[in-house]
Amino acid sequence: MKDLTMTDTILLGLIGDNIAASQSPRLHRLAGLQNGRRVRYDSLIPAVEGLDFDALFARCAAGGYRGINVTYPYKEVVAGRLRIDDPLVKAIGACNTVLFDPEGSRGFNTDYSGFVAAYRRVRGERAPGAVLMIGAGGVGRAVAFGLIALGATEIRLADRDAAKADGLADALRRA
Structure with missing residues (x-):
């Protein structure tokens, strides 16, 4: 496997309440390593960050994150802040995955x-x-x-x- 550099780092995160025990950071770091990429995956709890959801989401969108996962209680809230191309995901009205692109934030539901x-x-x-x-x-x-x-x-x-x-x-x- 090639040597990893900081330019290989992908910045990801999880926004939600009660996520302190989540294994998502470990899972995403390991998946990155399996694909020759370094992943930084932050646990982002609005109350711990001292921000409401909107402010924390905006910080991620402007702060170099490639994407975030969204969990309880924000999946429905975030859907209204995203471009959702899939009509089924629009109908569901909840997103758990967000990608930040130069064109804006896109939502998905896995x-x-x-x-x-x-x-x-x-x-x-x-x-x-x-x-x-x-x-x-x-x-x-x-x-x-x-x-x-x-x-x-x-x-x-x-x-x-x-x-x-x-x-x-x-x-x-x-x-």
């Missing part, structure tokens, strides 16, 4: 694709049937759209925030 791939790996082409899904936040939104794609016959939504469950139900009906 929760959806990861859920669908994992489901198919275990259950093949068998449809899920009727499903009770608890949680209508960012991941819940992605999983619900995944269930539709997999052929669920019925999805019952439950969330502590009834308005979130109702909003997701409306988004699913429009899809």
Whole structure:
């Protein structure tokens, strides 16, 4: 493997609450090394950084980050600040991956694709049937759209925030 220099460093991060124990920094550094690149992957907790989400996101966008992952509770919030090219991700209304390009910030949702791939790996082409899904936040939104794609016959939504469950139900009906 070639010698790594600072010019090979990719700056990445994870924005979220309660992420102190996340293994994402280690995973991304190892993936970088496997591809001959040095990765700096920062855990970015708004309260620890002394910034609200918007200010921390803006700092990342302007501060040399190539991209960030976004987790609870910001996946839905960040979606409104991004260019989202995929109509499905627009419909989901939540992003967990952001790439910073010269043209602006672009959003993606790997929760959806990861859920669908994992489901198919275990259950093949068998449809899920009727499903009770608890949680209508960012991941819940992605999983619900995944269930539709997999052929669920019925999805019952439950969330502590009834308005979130109702909003997701409306988004699913429009899809």
